[in-house]
Amino acid sequence: MTRIPLFYIVISLLTYALAAEEKMEVPVIVSQWWQIADEDFDAGAFNNKPARGEPTLDSHQECSDFTIYQSADGKWQLVSAVRNTNFPGGDHFLFRWETNDLLASDWEEKGILWTTHDSPEEAGYVEGVLYAPHTVRHDGTFYMFHNSGGTAHAFTSEDGVNYEQARGHDGSYVLFDAGEAGRDLMVMDNRERDGLWYVYYTRVDWNRPELKDRQYSDVYARTAKELLGPWSEEVAVGMGTPERPRDIVHARYDFVNTESQFVIYHKGYYYKFEQTFVTASKDPLDFEDKPVIANLTPAFQYPEMWWPALAPEIIEHDGKLYIAYFMNHNGHPLKSLTMGGVFLAELGWE
DSSP, X not given: OOOOOHHHHHHHHHHHHHHHHHOOXXXXXXXXXXXXXXXXXXXXXXXXXXXTTSOOOSSOOEEEEEEEEEOTTSOEEEEEEEESSSOSTTOOEEEEEEESOTTOSSOEEEEEEEOGGGSOGGGOOOTTOOEEEEEEEETTEEEEEEEETTEEEEEEESXXXXXXXXXXXXXXXXXXXXXXXXXXXXXXXXXXXXXXXXXXXXXXXXXXXXXXXXXTEEEEEEEESSTTOOXXXXXXXXXXXXXXOTTSGGGGGGXXXXXXXXXXXXXXXXXXXXXXXXXXXXXXXXXXXXXXEEESSTTOOTTTSOOSSEEEEEEEETTEEEEEEEEOOTTOTTOOTTTSEEEEEEEEEO
8 A cells, every 4th residue: 555645645735725715706696686675765854756656756866875784782774875865965864774684675764864964063074965884883883984075984873773973083073085076985894814994985086097987986995903093095906897988878977886895805805896796806905907707787788788786785694695785777667766775685605
């Protein structure tokens, strides 16, 4: 019987382990979509909608970027920035839905969570400009990150329902300046790997000519050891989704490609969800020109078609992953307010 030297056994095991570590898995949708909120919500005096069942207006209230999380009482919260309302100024505010079961449809409306009138004047909010909440819980405190007029802010809460305006490490209401049109903050906990929190966002930079065909927009990131800062200087992390040819009618909205990014870590890779496309990288600060490895809406043909779903949010619960999008169904000839809203599906890997 031939004996294999221990050295070769060890090398073989290490090679196998490294090969397993290097294998890049691909995210896939593994369930049907179900709707958890529609656009017929009741915002009282700020409503901008037709009668229920009637065709939609040319410009009506809509769900936009949102956050989903479990509050301290175990209930699930959906907080969405809503737009095209009758709120003064930028017409945005935060609206809340709630459920006991993440897998339920048609969550219960709970009403307006926050408007810019609720923030102190010295916080510097632009009236009606309150975009893209994203919530993380750390040491029993909920942090709801968001932006207004290019500045990054946070609310904090002990129960995940009742919030107050937070101040940064230096006492300022502004955590950092996100630049021109800076928006769509998303926070990733990477402390297990490098001890840092990461915040991703999009903004415009007219000083980067290489971004001309991307409407001068890109994705940027900062890092911090504490959620309220200090946050590092920004780094451009880039995009994998290619720009559309300029002769395509909706190419003028290519800034949407850089909006609402969501980044998670899975088995050695950082996966960046760029609307319904997904890219992956070993480096959480480098996604430029990384290939698109998944299209979560297979019927969607890029670049000819417009995004069918926007603002991805990944939720982990009971060992499973779920993904949520808002879908407005704009342009549908029979669209009603009950068609658009926020939808969930289970996310798997292959």
